[in-house]
Amino acid sequence: MPNRFRPRAAALTATAVLLFAVVAGCGDGSQDQDLSVQSLSWKDCPAPSQSEGGGGTPSPLADGDEWQCSTMKAPLDWDEPKGDTIDIALIRAKASGEESKRIGSLVFNFGGPGGSGVTTLPAFAADYATLRTRYDLVSFDPRGVGRSSAVTCESDQQLDAYFQQDATPEDARERAELLDNTKKFNAACEKNSKKVLPHVRTTDAARDLDLMRQVLGDAKLHYFGISYGTELGGVYAHLFPKNVGRAVFDAVVDPTQNAEQGSLGQAGGFQLALDNFAEHCTSQVEDCPIGDSAQDVKDRIVKLLKDLDSKPITGIFPRRLTQTAATSGIAQALYSQDFWGYLTQGLEQAYDGNGQLLMLLSDSLNGRNEYGGYSNLMAANVAINCADDKPRYTPGYVERKLPEFRAASPVFGDYLAWSMVSCTDWAMAGSADHPDVSAPGAAPILVVGNTGDPATPYEGARRMVQALGKGVGVELTYKGQGHGAYDSKNKCVQSAVNGYLLEGQVPAAGTVCS
Secondary structure, eight states: OOSSSOOBSHHHHHHHHHHHHOOOOOBOOOTTOOGGGOOOOOEEOOOOOGGGTOOOOOOOOTTSOOOEEEEEEEESSTTSTTSOEEEEEEEEEOOOSOGGGOOEEEEEEOBTTTOOHHHHHHHTGGGGHHHHTTEEEEEEOOTTBTTBTOOOOSOHHHHHHHHHSOSSOOSHHHHHHHHHHHHHHHHHHHHHHTTTGGGOSHHHHHHHHHHHHHHHTOSSEEEEEETHHHHHHHHHHHHOGGGEEEEEEESOOOTTOOHHHHHHHHHHHHHHHHHHHHHHHHTSSSOOTTOSSHHHHHHHHHHHHHHHHHSOEEOSTTOEEOHHHHHHHHHHHTTOGGGHHHHHHHHHHHHTTBOHHHHHHHHHHTTBOTTSOBOSHHHHHHHHHHHHBOOOOOHHHHHHHHHHHHHHOTTTHHHHHHGGGGGTTOSSOOOBSSOOOOOTTOOOEEEEEEEEOSSSOTHHHHHHHHHHOTTTEEEEEEEEESSOSGGGTOHHHHHHHHHHHHHOOOOOTTEEEO
């Protein structure tokens, strides 16, 4: 299993598509090439690769303009900048307003780690139409992701089995199976992607960002980071504080936590979101079809998961809905309040022996499309987390921590505790206990925290502000539900973010939107 539920906005795109429907390699670098002066060739975008999730070419923008795609060459190893290179896939929508008012490029990272920005930006383009009036909207597949030298591990058939396994072992046999499957997955990553694995750290991606800034022709990096994208943005600010332009961090990763603390925080965050979902369902005028009270809703979910542990139910043929798949499906639906209705429906079906909708949600979380093909979201997520995270946790350590995780969440605790063994047999050492985001001298960064965020709990926003340093982080609070704030379409949040990015108006620290 991955280190933790992937904190990303990109998950929502695949979910919506599925619900309504039911590599570049490494090359030889020129020894005397200055990559900062390379010229990008923008062309019509191809259909997404399988590693990006597949599907059709991006639809034209609302004004009829077409998306443009390009590739940027970056060093495979930033310690040897004149050595081999890799291709970084880019996408852009040129600014819609007057050229005289154009500020530059606004670069998006939607999170993961492992999400394809090339496929995600077009899906959310309507939300950023106002920002496009003064910016070229730009996103990219980070190294190891999508068309940017994608990390590959197991085959689609092997991944189906991997996601069917029991990820919450209760005896020695189940523990041995989980550890063996994890070891096989990690070995496949090393076998198939050995050359790129040592070079997918967040610090490597941050250096790619600064190269991108130069190649795009911007004196400063104007940046919109969501979820893991906030960690990437924080690391960028640490490495290049003088190059930070106008930057927004939304759905903020806590930069002070190690992998264990992050997983434990997510257990509490997803439990809080489930509590809010249950309370919402049972407080409506109409009867809640999945429980008589909020506690009853949660009790029935716990019982469902316990029953599925020994007796899976019908899923999407030929697969059956297991306890693990149901847990990840429930988590996926908690990423957005817009999906709470699907969660209600999926639970109703599951109580009647039909696990198709919960499995559809689980597939989306894991990057599986309706035809059975997987993007490399899972592979890249594990590779980047294991490259970043120094701790390696043993099964014995996890077992000692289970009571703490179960106290944080009776639904998600075991799942997130055992996810900590993902990097135990990883081929390369991790780089640090947690990222360094201190950025003295950087321009103000607007840090937006959502009180109901399951994947990046609200407390992380304040800790990011503190870690960035005095005079850099500016905190804005959104009292809402779901992962992130800007895409909730809350007018207060969008007004504050737009005012900063478009006009340079920094909101008062401690501003609260509800």
